[in-house]
Amino acid sequence: MHTINEDGLLEKKDSSNANECMSIITFMDKDLLLGSKPHNRPFFMAGYAREEKVNKILINGGFAVSILPLRTLKELEVPMDELSNSRLMIQGFNQEGQRAMDVIKMKLLMDDMLSTALLHVIDDKTSYNMLLGHPWLHENFVVPST
Structure with a gap:
């Protein structure tokens, strides 16, 4: 994993701690605001x-x-x-x-x-x-x- 330090330089970090700071956001079709409603009507x-x-x-x-x-x-x-x-x-x-x-x-x-x-x-x-x-x-x- 790579991070940017205080000086703005790219640093390689130990990947063993990567899971601690990584989050995954997943969206499904059911999460759409309009759902299956048509939203391109005149x-x-x-x-x-x-x-x-x-x-x-x-x-x-x-x-x-x-x-x-x-x-x-x-x-x-x-x-x-x-x-x-x-x-x-x-x-x-x-x-x-x-x-x-x-x-x-x-x-x-x-x-x-x-x-x-x-x-x-x-x-x-x-x-x-x-x-x-x-x-x-x-x-x-x-x-x-x-």
């Missing part, structure tokens, strides 16, 4: 937009934009004159691009946090009602933790 929240409750707001820092599906836009009864044209092409998981229809800046309230999100409107079936991506997280100093 991070969904609820909040308010235009004074309407919006469930299934997906928080995901891996997305370069924030997205609002057209069906959610219609449910919120947003007047078309509040939308701005968008030329953004959004690349999907399947490597097929989809052009954003429009873009809108919208105030959001989640718990006691009031923020604004620049949302790109898409006409697609999604598992979320709104997606807040990296720009929104960064602007609001949000660090998602699961």
